[in-house]
Amino acid sequence: RVCCLAKTAKRCLPELDAFSSCADLLAHPILRVAIWIVGIIALIGNTYVALWRLKRNINTVNSFLVGQLAIADFLMGVYLIIIASADAYFRDNYSENERNWIRSITCQIAGFLATLSSEVSVYILACITTDRLICIVYPHSKSKITLRLAKIIAACGWILIAIIFAIPLFDIQFFRYFYSKSSVCLPLHIATGQVNDSDRSWLYSIVMITFTNMVGCLYILGAYIAIFIKLHQNKKVFSNKHTNKQDRVVTRNMVLIVGTDLCCWIPIIIMTYLTLANIPIDKTIFAWVAVFVLPLNSAVNPIIYTMSLTIFRKQTIQPHPSIIDVHQQRRRSTLMLFTRSQNSNFIKQIYDSSSTTVTSTRSKKS
Numbered sequence: 001r002v003c004c005l006a007k008t009a010k011r012c013l014p015e016l017d018a019f020s021s022c023a024d025l026l027a028h029p030i031l032r033v034a035i036w037i038v039g040i041i042a043l044i045g046n047t048y049v050a051l052w053r054l055k056r057n058i059n060t061v062n063s064f065l066v067g068q069l070a071i072a073d074f075l076m077g078v079y080l081i082i083i084a085s086a087d088a089y090f091r092d093n094y095s096e097n098e099r100n101w102i103r104s105i106t107c108q109i110a111g112f113l114a115t116l117s118s119e120v121s122v123y124i125l126a127c128i129t130t131d132r133l134i135c136i137v138y139p140h141s142k143s144k145i146t147l148r149l150a151k152i153i154a155a156c157g158w159i160l161i162a163i164i165f166a167i168p169l170f171d172i173q174f175f176r177y178f179y180s181k182s183s184v185c186l187p188l189h190i191a192t193g194q195v196n197d198s199d200r201s202w203l204y205s206i207v208m209i210t211f212t213n214m215v216g217c218l219y220i221l222g223a224y225i226a227i228f229i230k231l232h233q234n235k236k237v238f239s240n241k242h243t244n245k246q247d248r249v250v251t252r253n254m255v256l257i258v259g260t261d262l263c264c265w266i267p268i269i270i271m272t273y274l275t276l277a278n279i280p281i282d283k284t285i286f287a288w289v290a291v292f293v294l295p296l297n298s299a300v301n302p303i304i305y306t307m308s309l310t311i312f313r314k315q316t317i318q319p320h321p322s323i324i325d326v327h328q329q330r331r332r333s334t335l336m337l338f339t340r341s342q343n344s345n346f347i348k349q350i351y352d353s354s355s356t357t358v359t360s361t362r363s364k365k366s
Contacts, residue, residue, distance in 0.1 A: 018182070020094055021094070021186050025184075026087045026291075028288075031288065031291060034268065035291060038298075042073055042076055046074040047070075049067070062131060064150050065128045067149060067158070068137060075114075075116060076114060080110075098183065112166065113338070118294065121301070122163065124154065129220045131145045154201075186291075187201075187205050206272060262302045
């Protein structure tokens with residue numbers, strides 16, 4: 001606020017954050033429009049997915065987890081609408097209200113919702129990936145994720161993540177203003193460069209957000225590579241048009257699922273480690289990545305999972321044949337060949353016997 005009053009100064013500290021200007025909470029006009037668009041799509045798209053699931057009443061593990069993902073992504077839509085509304089409310093007068101805004105309960109709740117949404121989203125994606133990994137790579141495994149187990153896993157994830165990121169909302173010195181480091185209320189302290197010796201809350205942010213999401217993204221990527229390899233192996237064993245088509249559809253959905261998730265989180269992870277290495281980051285780039293690219297996954301997920309739900313339900317109901325099935329089919333084929341061979345020999349013996357009898361009879365007559 002002081003720097004906004006000192007307009008003639010060449011440099012004033014502390015500088016404004018990457019998102020705002022003296023007049024507006026969101027300095028970039030295109031970013032304002034983008035937040036409204038992504039927020040509305042996230043709200044409508046995820047509401048549709050949740051209602052569609054309730055209407056169809058599909059009691060499967062995959063459908064339940066997709067519903068949980070829709071709820072998590074819906075919260076990101078709520079966050080975006082809160083930030084967009086605050087920007088409209090403080091338009092042309094933000095510098096005078098900056099402190100009141102970033103320390104308000106609304107900003108704290110918005111930051112909590114955004115963090116809860118992003119972390120639960122990655123967690124549910126990992127759960128969905130695990131379910132598909134078992135169904136496709138290990139179709140005959142006894143260790144299956146049942147609907148009851150999926151509900152327990154999802155509930156534990158929601159509760160644990162909510163507790164982890166609700167703790168900074170309380171008046172604890174270590175977490176003081178955890179969600180108040182920027183005008184958009186995101187606790188990405190390290191990437192914004194807001195790190196100092198007196199404030200160690202950035203350690204909590206980097207471990208609980210950046211590191212855990214990096215591990216989650218690597219797991220999802222590795223699991224889908226294993227799925228692709230399994231499908232490719234099955235295609236060689238059972239080469240038919242249905243399998244080839246199924247392989248293409250699954251591969252396309254895999255690229256979309258993994259690609260959007262990684263594209264949304266890898267930039268944040270990279271910027272975090274660049275900041276740790278004391279490499280400067282352009283504020284405009286960070287603003288776009290944090291407020292547009294990161295929440296974009298919440299708008300894209302319902303579209304991807306609506307398209308891919310059918311094919312993966314088929315994978316669950318009719319899993320690809322395993323190695324045991326291959327050996328069983330080979331044994332059946334060998335048995336059929338052996339039976340045919342025995343029948344042929346039996347018929348040949350009858351024919352030879354008949355021929356011998358006829359020849360003997362003719363000889364006697366002669």
